[in-house]
Amino acid sequence: MTTELKVAYRSPLTAAYLDERWRAIINGESTGRCEGCTGCCRAGYVIGLSAKEAKRIPHTKVGVRAAILPLPDGTCPFLIDNACSIYAHRPQQCREFDCRDQAFSGLRITDDGSRQGVAAINESIERHVEQAGGVVDVEMTALAQKFCRDEGMGAISAGNLALVAAMSERLPRAKKMALVKHYRARACKEQTEGIKAAENLPAARIGRGEIEEGQTC
Numbered sequence: 001m002t003t004e005l006k007v008a009y010r011s012p013l014t015a016a017y018l019d020e021r022w023r024a025i026i027n028g029e030s031t032g033r034c035e036g037c038t039g040c041c042r043a044g045y046v047i048g049l050s051a052k053e054a055k056r057i058p059h060t061k062v063g064v065r066a067a068i069l070p071l072p073d074g075t076c077p078f079l080i081d082n083a084c085s086i087y088a089h090r091p092q093q094c095r096e097f098d099c100r101d102q103a104f105s106g107l108r109i110t111d112d113g114s115r116q117g118v119a120a121i122n123e124s125i126e127r128h129v130e131q132a133g134g135v136v137d138v139e140m141t142a143l144a145q146k147f148c149r150d151e152g153m154g155a156i157s158a159g160n161l162a163l164v165a166a167m168s169e170r171l172p173r174a175k176k177m178a179l180v181k182h183y184r185a186r187a188c189k190e191q192t193e194g195i196k197a198a199e200n201l202p203a204a205r206i207g208r209g210e211i212e213e214g215q216t217c
């Protein structure tokens with residue numbers, strides 16, 4: 001069953017979540033809110049590695065980039081017995097993923113049945129929305145729609161960039177600068193672009209209330 005969505009404009013709930021996400025990203029750790037469904041480890045995603053991570057994690061070269069490629073069924077090769085076998089050393093990309101970004105952005109992941117983890121991620125997203133009383137964030141939702149529809153991004157990237165944009169717009173300047181420094185150091189071009197997108201899209205220009213229940217991309 002899909003929770004009825006309530007669109008909130010800068011709710012205290014979202015403010016606390018943004019602050020929590022900022023701390024986790026800056027400290028290179030998870031927020032501890034993951035419910036461990038392992039959906040994101042089974043959904044066929046390619047995990048990009050930094051040069052430092054590539055030295056300690058077995059990987060595949062994709063052009064000039066080092067990456068962990070999923071097995072044919074979409075499972076990460078390091079997921080063994082339904083747990084991450086390199087948990088203490090897992091890549092930053094895994095540490096930074098939090099499906100609440102998709103939940104607060106009103107997103108669901110398109111499920112064509114070919115990637116076994118997608119249904120599990122959508123169920124976790126649904127649970128997060130339910131726990132938040134159905135609240136999703138109006139600005140994050142509008143940004144996520146823009147990223148999905150105008151720029152053809154998938155829900156994972158769109159939700160992450162909506163988070164980055166919301167953090168950089170709403171958190172104090174010092175926190176925004178720390179975020180810029182963090183992403184520049186890791187050469188995360190997309191996230192740095194997300195910060196710019198927030199600057200170019202002031203709240204007045206983001207359509208309020210433009211939300212479709214269970215939007216997928």
Ligand code: SF4
Binds near residue numbers: 037
């Ligand atoms: S989909 Fe969400 S709840 Fe499930 S493992 Fe990934 S981050 Fe955790």
Ligand code: SF4
Binds near residue numbers: 047077080083084091
């Ligand atoms: S490295 Fe670990 S946390 Fe990352 S996708 Fe693979 S199993 Fe999941």
